[in-house]
Amino acid sequence: MPILEPAIQAEVAKLRDWMRNRRYADSTVKTYTEAMALFFRFMGNKEPVAVTNEDLELFNRDFIIRRKYSASYQSQVINALKLYFGTLVQKKLDPEIIKRPKKPMLLPNVLSxxxxxxxxxxxxxxxxxxxxxxxxxxxxxxxxxxxxxxxxxxxxxxxxxxxxxxxxxxxxxxxxxxxxxxxxxxxxxxxxxxxxxxxxxxxxxxxxxxxxxxxxxxxxxxxxxxxxxxxxxxxxxxxxxxxxxxxxxxxxxxxxxxxxxxxxxxxxxxxxxxxxxxxxxxxx
CATH class of the missing domain: 1.10.443.10 (Intergrase catalytic core)
Structure with a gap:
């Protein structure tokens, strides 16, 4: 995948600053901005205003699913894109079109x-x-x-x-x-x-x-x-x-x-x- 162009790097930085100003946890800021950067690298630095729902589906199918990323990671990507496009781009995209996977019911590990x-x-x-x-x-x-x-x-x-x-x-x-x-x-x-x-x-x-x-x-x-x-x-x-x-x-x-x-x-x-x-x- 290509490296991020300066214009997209600036968008990632914009999301980072927006989240920090609203006191999001550092770990959440890191996760969301990394997910956003990965999406735009996969899309070949496509302009945010040109991104469509079909692009979201393509990224989900050919990157997340094909590479067998976890359900929790998939949800993090949805949250990141939803926040960015809905808040900063104000573009009518529906990240929920990438259906949130059902989380497996895993019991916590307990010691005697x-x-x-x-x-x-x-x-x-x-x-x-x-x-x-x-x-x-x-x-x-x-x-x-x-x-x-x-x-x-x-x-x-x-x-x-x-x-x-x-x-x-x-x-x-x-x-x-x-x-x-x-x-x-x-x-x-x-x-x-x-x-x-x-x-x-x-x-x-x-x-x-x-x-x-x-x-x-x-x-x-x-x-x-x-x-x-x-x-x-x-x-x-x-x-x-x-x-x-x-x-x-x-x-x-x-x-x-x-x-x-x-x-x-x-x-x-x-x-x-x-x-x-x-x-x-x-x-x-």
Whole structure:
């Protein structure tokens, strides 16, 4: 595919600036502008005013479908083109003509409490132990953990404040006394200056890649033969809360879910009720 011509690059920059001015998340800005640039490269730098619905269908069929991109990526492309053409070009195109694919019903991956304990106790390094423990103890996303500052820990009230997370919302989650003690021990030994967890350079966030490596090392030590990711710890937190009898509405608030439907998926992986069902096989 050809590289973008200056005129199209300027249009991509226009979308980027428009989104940033309206405080879209950096990740969303990046995803949308990359999708837009890819579309115009595929179209050979066709002028935006000349783009038709047929071009959208062609891109969907000969690029997205043929190259077997995911359903979520297809939806991101639709959202990006819909925003650009509808807002900045004000051209009557219908990106929805690229029918949104049905998302597959995938259950979240959940670890048992015993498996979580093995992972969290794998490291002797207090920083590594504290990072993995806090993700599970408070159901954090990776980005939320790395953005935490020490002032966000309210040890006296047993609360953790998560600021401007997904959807630009703050939320508060309970912090157990056990977790507070671990964080105090970590602070005494490491004394972070700005962020709760910092890398080798003081005042800078711990990196995504390094955090992934911390988990990978833990899995190697406990020899857990599962493709565990950091998000599995968040899923496990939610599922274990549900199995302990926590109301689904509270879990929704703790996880920062906008819709209750997102939280309801944990009812499909909770074993609390399933394990009480007696199989007719046992009566044979």
């Amino acid at each position: 409490k015993e498996e979580v304990k093995r992972i969290l106790e794998a490291h002797d390094n207090i920083k590594h132990k504290a990072m993995l423990s806090l993700i599970y103890a408070c159901g954090l996303r990776r980005s939320e953990l790395l953005a935490l500052k020490f002032a966000d820990v309210d040890a006296r009230r047993g609360l953790l404040i998560i600021r401007q997370s997904k959807g630009r919302k703050d939320r508060v989650v309970p912090l157990s006394e056990k977790m507070v003690l671990l964080l105090r021990q970590y602070y005494r030994e490491n004394k972070p200056e700005v962020y709760l967890f910092e890398g080798k350079v003081k005042g800078r966030k711990y990196s995504d890649r390094s955090l992934e490596s911390v988990l990978k090392q833990a899995l190697g030590k406990v020899k857990l033969n599962k493709p565990v990711t950091l998000h599995w710890l968040r899923h496990s937190y939610a599922t274990h809360l549900l199995e302990n009898g926590t109301d689904l509405r509270y879990i929704q608030e703790l996880l920062g879910h906008k819709s209750s439907k997102t939280t309801e998926i944990y009812t499909h992986v909770s074993t609390r009720s399933l394990q009480q069902i007696k199989s007719p096989f046992d009566d044979l």
